[in-house]
Amino acid sequence: MSPMRDFALTRPARRGIAAAVVLAVLALAGFFAVRSITPPAALPTSAPAGDFSAERAFEQVRTIASEPHPAGSPANAKVHDHLIETLRGLGLSPESQDTVTIQGGTLSASAGGAGLARVRNVVTLIPGTASTKRIFLVAHYDSAQVGPGGNDDAAGTASILEIARALTSAGDKLRNDVVLVLTDAEEACLCGAKAFVDQHPLARDGGVVLNLEARGSDGPAIMFETSENNGRLVGAYSAAPQPVGTSFAVEIYRLLPNDTDFTPFLAAGFLGLNAAYIDGAAVYHAPTDTPESMNRDSLQHHGENTLAVLRELGGRDLAGIGDGGDATYFPVPGLLVRYPGSLVLPLAVLALVAVAALAWLVRRQGRAGGGRMAAAAGLTLIPIVVAPALAQGLWALLTVIRPAYAALPIDPYRPLWYRLAVIAIAACTVLTWYALLRRRIGPAALAVAGFGWLAVLGVVLAVLTPGGAYLATLPALAGALAALIAITVEKTGTLAIAAGAVVAVVILLPTVLMLFPALGMPMAGVGAFLTVLLALALLPVFDLIHPAAGGARGTEAAKARRLGALPAVLAAVTAIACTATGLAVDRFDAEHPSLTHLMYALDADTQQARWLSHEADPQEWTSQYLTEPAGTITALLPAFGDEELRMGPAPAWSDLAAPALTVTGDNTSGTERTLRLLLKPQRPARFVTLHVAESSKVTQATVGGRPVDVTGVAGAGWGFGFVFHAPPAEGVEITLTVSVTGPVTFRAMDATDDVTTIPGFQPRPAGVGVLGSHSSEMVAVAKTYTL
Numbered sequence: 001m002s003p004m005r006d007f008a009l010t011r012p013a014r015r016g017i018a019a020a021v022v023l024a025v026l027a028l029a030g031f032f033a034v035r036s037i038t039p040p041a042a043l044p045t046s047a048p049a050g051d052f053s054a055e056r057a058f059e060q061v062r063t064i065a066s067e068p069h070p071a072g073s074p075a076n077a078k079v080h081d082h083l084i085e086t087l088r089g090l091g092l093s094p095e096s097q098d099t100v101t102i103q104g105g106t107l108s109a110s111a112g113g114a115g116l117a118r119v120r121n122v123v124t125l126i127p128g129t130a131s132t133k134r135i136f137l138v139a140h141y142d143s144a145q146v147g148p149g150g151n152d153d154a155a156g157t158a159s160i161l162e163i164a165r166a167l168t169s170a171g172d173k174l175r176n177d178v179v180l181v182l183t184d185a186e187e188a189c190l191c192g193a194k195a196f197v198d199q200h201p202l203a204r205d206g207g208v209v210l211n212l213e214a215r216g217s218d219g220p221a222i223m224f225e226t227s228e229n230n231g232r233l234v235g236a237y238s239a240a241p242q243p244v245g246t247s248f249a250v251e252i253y254r255l256l257p258n259d260t261d262f263t264p265f266l267a268a269g270f271l272g273l274n275a276a277y278i279d280g281a282a283v284y285h286a287p288t289d290t291p292e293s294m295n296r297d298s299l300q301h302h303g304e305n306t307l308a309v310l311r312e313l314g315g316r317d318l319a320g321i322g323d324g325g326d327a328t329y330f331p332v333p334g335l336l337v338r339y340p341g342s343l344v345l346p347l348a349v350l351a352l353v354a355v356a357a358l359a360w361l362v363r364r365q366g367r368a369g370g371g372r373m374a375a376a377a378g379l380t381l382i383p384i385v386v387a388p389a390l391a392q393g394l395w396a397l398l399t400v401i402r403p404a405y406a407a408l409p410i411d412p413y414r415p416l417w418y419r420l421a422v423i424a425i426a427a428c429t430v431l432t433w434y435a436l437l438r439r440r441i442g443p444a445a446l447a448v449a450g451f452g453w454l455a456v457l458g459v460v461l462a463v464l465t466p467g468g469a470y471l472a473t474l475p476a477l478a479g480a481l482a483a484l485i486a487i488t489v490e491k492t493g494t495l496a497i498a499a500g501a502v503v504a505v506v507i508l509l510p511t512v513l514m515l516f517p518a519l520g521m522p523m524a525g526v527g528a529f530l531t532v533l534l535a536l537a538l539l540p541v542f543d544l545i546h547p548a549a550g551g552a553r554g555t556e557a558a559k560a561r562r563l564g565a566l567p568a569v570l571a572a573v574t575a576i577a578c579t580a581t582g583l584a585v586d587r588f589d590a591e592h593p594s595l596t597h598l599m600y601a602l603d604a605d606t607q608q609a610r611w612l613s614h615e616a617d618p619q620e621w622t623s624q625y626l627t628e629p630a631g632t633i634t635a636l637l638p639a640f641g642d643e644e645l646r647m648g649p650a651p652a653w654s655d656l657a658a659p660a661l662t663v664t665g666d667n668t669s670g671t672e673r674t675l676r677l678l679l680k681p682q683r684p685a686r687f688v689t690l691h692v693a694e695s696s697k698v699t700q701a702t703v704g705g706r707p708v709d710v711t712g713v714a715g716a717g718w719g720f721g722f723v724f725h726a727p728p729a730e731g732v733e734i735t736l737t738v739s740v741t742g743p744v745t746f747r748a749m750d751a752t753d754d755v756t757t758i759p760g761f762q763p764r765p766a767g768v769g770v771l772g773s774h775s776s777e778m779v780a781v782a783k784t785y786t787l
Contacts, residue, residue, distance in 0.1 A: 018494045019545040022501070026541065029502045032333035033509045037220045037244050039277075039301035050170030052162055052307045054300035060086070060158035061291045061299070064141060065150040068287075070686055070753075071117060071142045071185035071192075072726025079141050083122045083182055086161055090168045094124035094180075097200055100704035103189030112639035112689055113721035114701075114708045117191035118728055119184040123200060126167060126178040133318035134177040134207035135310060136270070137163065138193065138261055140186030144285040145686055145753045146770050146777050151294050152284065155277075156212030157182055159303035166307060174314030179207075186261050187285075187774070188687070188725035193261035197268040208233070208313060208321060209272030210306055211262040216410075218295040219279025219517055221302035224249040225262060227271040231327040232320070234338050237273055238329075239312035240305035243336040245275075246511060247328045247467030249518065255465075271322040273309070277302060279517040281410035285772025286595065328470050332506050341466055348462040348473045351455040354480035359448045361487060368445035376441050376449035379433070380536070384453065387429040387532045388525030391422045394579065395524050401583065404594035404619055409772060410520035413592040417582030419516045421575045422524045426531035428571035434542055435565045443543035450536035451480045457533075471511060471530070475537040478503035483540060497540045504537035542567075593769025596622045597776050600650055600758050603636055604658035604783040609650040610636065614773060618646055621768045625650070637780055638691040638718040638747050651760045657682035658783035659750040661690070664733075666787075672699070673738045675787065679724075680731030685750035686778075688732065691721030693745035700737035718747065749782040751775075 042054035063082055069075035080096065087094040103115030122141070139156030143149025160180055167178070179202050183192030197203045223237055223245030230250075237243055262274040277298040283289040313321075329338035362368050368376075398418065399405045405412060412418065437446060458473030482500025486493035512530045519526050535542075545567070588594045596619050602609045611625035612633065618626045627648040633640055665676030681688050692698050698720035701708040710720050724732050727750075738744055755761060755777045770776050 015544070022494060022498045022541055022544055025498050026501055026505055029505045030509055033506045034513065036242075036331050036333045037510045037514060039220050039295070039297035040242060040304065042296035042300040050166050050172070052159075052166055052300070052303040054296045054303065056165070057158040057162035057299055057303055058291065058294070058296055060161050061150060061154045061294065064157055065143065065148040065154040065289075065291050068145060068148050069143050070145040071119065071188050072686065076142055076184070080120050080122060080184070083141060083157070083161070087122070087124050087164065087180070090164055092124045092126065092164065092168070094122055097121040097123055097195060099195050099199055100706055101191050101195035101198060102706055102708065103191050103194060112641070112723040113691065114703070115189040115191070115723050115725070116703055116706060116708070117185040117189050117725035118704070119192040119195050119726070121184055121192045121196055121200075122180075122182040123196070123202065124180045125202060126164070126174075126180070128174050128176040128178070128314065130175055131177040132175065132316075133321065134179055134202065134205065135313050136179045136181050136207055136209045136265070136272070137212070137306070137310065138181045138183065138209055138265070139212040140183040140192060140261055142184050142187055142192075144187050144289075144772055145774065147283075147286050147289040147772055148291075150289050150291040151214040151217050152289060153186070153212070153214055154291070155214040155294065155299055155302060159212050159299065159306060162303055163307050163310065172311070174311065175316070176314050176318060178310065178314060183261050185725055190259055190261055190264055191725065193264040197264050197270070203268070206268070206270050208318060209262065209265045209270045210310060211260060211265070211272065211274045212302060212306060213260050213274065213276035214302070215276055215278045215281055215284055216517065217280035217283050217289070217293040218298055219277045220244040220514075221275050221277045221298060221305055222249065222514060223273050223275045224518075225253045225274035226250050227266055227322065229322050229324055229326060231324040231340060232322070233271060233273055234327045234329050234336070236312045236316065237309055238336040238338060240308045242301060242305065244301075244331050244514075245336065246330045246514065247326065248330070248465075248471060248511060249514070251465040251467040252518070275302065275306065281517060281520065282408055282413040282592070284409045287770050288591070288593070289772070326467060328467055330470060330507060331510055344466040344469050344473075345462045347477065348455070348458040348469055351458050351473045351477035351480065354477055354484070355448065355451045355455045358451065358480045358483050361484060362444045362448055365487065367487070368442045368448070372441050372445040373448050376437070376445040377452055379437060379441065380446070380449040380453055383430045383433045383532050383535070384529070387426040387528045390425050390429060391524040391528035394418070394421060394425060395521050398521075398579075398583075403617065404588060406617065407595045407597070407615060407619065407771060409595075410522070411517065412521065412582075412586045414582070414586040415516070415521055417578045417585065418521055418524075419527065421578035421582065422527050423512070423531050424571050424575035424578060426528040427535060428568050428575055430532060430535035431542070431568035431571055432565075434539065435568055438543070443539070447483060447539040447543070450539045451476050451483070454479070454533060454536060471508060472533060474507055475504035475533070479537050479540070486540070494544070497544060501538050501541045504534055508534040508537070588767045590766045593767050594619060595769050595771040596764070597771040597773050598622055598625060598755060599775050599778040599780065600755050601633065601636055601780045601782070602652060602656055604656075604781055607652040607654065609652045611648045611650045612645045613647075614771075614775070615646060619768075621764060624762065634716050634718065637749060637782055638721055639689040639723055639749060642716065650758070653759055656779065656781045658781045659685070659688050659748045661746055661748045661785045661787070663787055668741050671739055671741060673741055673744070675736045675738065675744065677734040677736065677787075678731045679727075679734060679748060681727055681750040683750065683752060685727060685752055687723055687725040688727045688748070688750045689721060689723045690734065691718040691747045692736070692738070693717065694719040695740075696744045697739045698736055699739055702735040704732050743786045746785045746787065747782060748785060749780055751778050751780045753777045753779070755779050
């Protein structure tokens with residue numbers, strides 16, 4: 001038989017009708033798949049008392065995020081007091097956990113050495129009727145130093161306040177205790193969460209944590225991280241009215257060096273779920289992270305889901321909630337599909353077997369020989385490799401056209417058109433490849449190869465990242481089974497092909513759309529790769545809509561080839577049009593500024609000052625300050641380690657007083673010297689640092705009453721050091737044991753966030769903003785002491 005025979009076996013006269021019907025079905029499936037990850041409409045303030053209302057919560061957002069409020073600032077103290085007052089107004093008994101703690105998460109390995117902070121957590125208990133385990137609702141109320149934190153994390157904090165209001169006003173009496181934990185100093189060092197799990201009595205027996213975060217201003221609230229053995233917890237999460245989460249996201253996040261307040265809870269043995277909305281990430285940590293930037297539908301989704309999951313967990317016997325293995329799960333219209341992790345590898349193998357059976361039947365019926373299928377398998381690597389490369393090339397081109405894109409934290413302000421361009425590029429690549437090879441290799445061989453690569457990838461993922469295996473396994477399994485039905489039961493061919501394609505669309509399309517904001521345009525190739533997987537699963541549909549040339553020759557064959565190339569041409573035109581539209585609509589302006597980084601450092605010993613920046617290729621505004629090549633500043637600011645920064649000369653400002661380091665006790669015993677010190681900032685510092693010269697080995701250290709690991713080093717010439725966030729005005733007490741009896745050299749530094757007050761600073765013009773970096777706008781003053 002001719003290798004041109006398709007799976008659908010539709011007569012040419014009816015081929016157009018069948019193609020139109022299948023495309024309509026797939027469009028409908030795509031519509032509902034997108035709707036399944038679209039946030040619900042925000043409920044008004046008039047919503048029933050027991051419901052979550054984003055408009056009510058937004059009133060709290062306005063108060064919390066009225067100005068930047070980093071840990072230790074007067075503005076943060078105002079937010080702290082507002083939270084206490086609000087919770088008391090609900091009839092609760094909140095307390096302030098005021099303490100010093102060591103930082104948590106991977107941040108503890110920072111170049112500056114150990115991290116500590118004084119924190120003021122707000123904690124309150126809503127007692128259950130017969131608690132089996134405590135449930136902890138967690139969000140942080142501090143903001144980054146340059147942004148008001150309208151989304152990160154006033155959204156989470158306001159959601160918890162609205163949830164508390166809903167529980168208390170509706171008279172809900174949950175079975176299990178609920179503890180509200182509004183943490184401090186998350187942005188600095190995760191120190192609030194670490195203080196709670198290490199020191200608070202309510203944390204001693206562990207429990208289930210629901211952490212609420214935000215990394216942007218838009219999009220669905222995605223449950224992106226879980227504790228291990230999450231099967232039963234995911235079952236509880238499926239009680240949410242619109243659950244959006246994927247085990248693939250959990251697998252990715254476990255590989256990334258990212259942390260939230262959820263991290264210290266996990267490290268302490270708590271169970272739980274971590275959720276955030278993440279689109280619109282250009283405002284992340286920046287001055288543009290205002291209440292007005294928030295999509296209130298995202299806030300509604302965040303709080304509504306959390307309240308439902310809390311009620312579900314609140315009524316359960318939570319004993320054994322963490323037993324069993326991880327689940328595989330993903331959203332489909334109307335529900336969250338989930339199945340045990342124990343099925344992941346068997347399903348992957350089953351998909352591989354189904355594809356092998358399809359290949360055998362295709363060969364047996366003469367639709368394609370072994371040679372054609374082997375050639376197709378090798379040639380299928382072309383779109384798998386080329387499409388992601390082209391997507392990355394698109395982003396590289398965009399950063400050449402608009403260099404300020406390179407400074408954005410994750411995404412442009414309005415990335416939609418660029419994302420559509422990436423999808424179109426991937427579609428164009430596959431469609432071009434298919435049009436060129438369809439007649440030479442045959443549609444059956446190409447489809448078998450596409451399903452085969454999906455099945456192989458499914459097995460690989462099942463072994464390496466089980467939570468992501470479904471992305472390849474289920475489309476391969478559904479597609480292979482559909483194709484088997486199509487070529488054995490001819491009357492059901494088109495219907496079977498449509499059913500297999502619907503499975504692929506419903507599973508892969510939401511993941512493509514969720515992954516773009518998760519990884520951003522700098523990793524556009526990943527989105528293109530997943531789009532190629534979807535396209536490979538749809539190859540039988542491509543064949544259905546491809547003109548059937550059959551044995552035509554001459555003019556008819558040429559016409560068929562031209563028509564066959566038309567979808568690829570349309571995809572290419574779409575990619576170009578979307579890119580051009582993106583460049584037209586995503587322009588920098590006062591509301592969407594380009595992001596620049598600038599800080600000022602003064603050496604109080606020499607009265608020499610430097611402008612510093614993280615910008616590898618300084619933007620026009622920043623370049624006026626940065627006249628020297630990049631270099632390390634370990635001698636000036638040990639807390640920055642061996643990091644390379646661009647720099648330039650700056651005017652010394654003698655009004656900036658360095659932090660004072662004084663000796664309050666000095667005891668020498670043999671070859672060891674024990675020093676009791678007081679490090680006191682002379683200006684309202686966001687943090688202070690202290691580092692000891694490498695020539696003096698510190699064997700023991702206590703900072704702010706907390707023992708500190710002495711193994712951390714800051715860089716060449718410096719040994720033990722620490723960073724202390726939100727230092728008290730009276731100073732930080734330090735005790736060091738040093739294995740030397742002679743003088744010890746220290747480098748002390750403090751930092752404020754008022755670079756605009758430095759002489760020589762030129763105000764940013766409209767359209768030029770501040771990068772949401774923890775050192776943006778920083779003024780650092782360092783001084784050496786020998787004691």
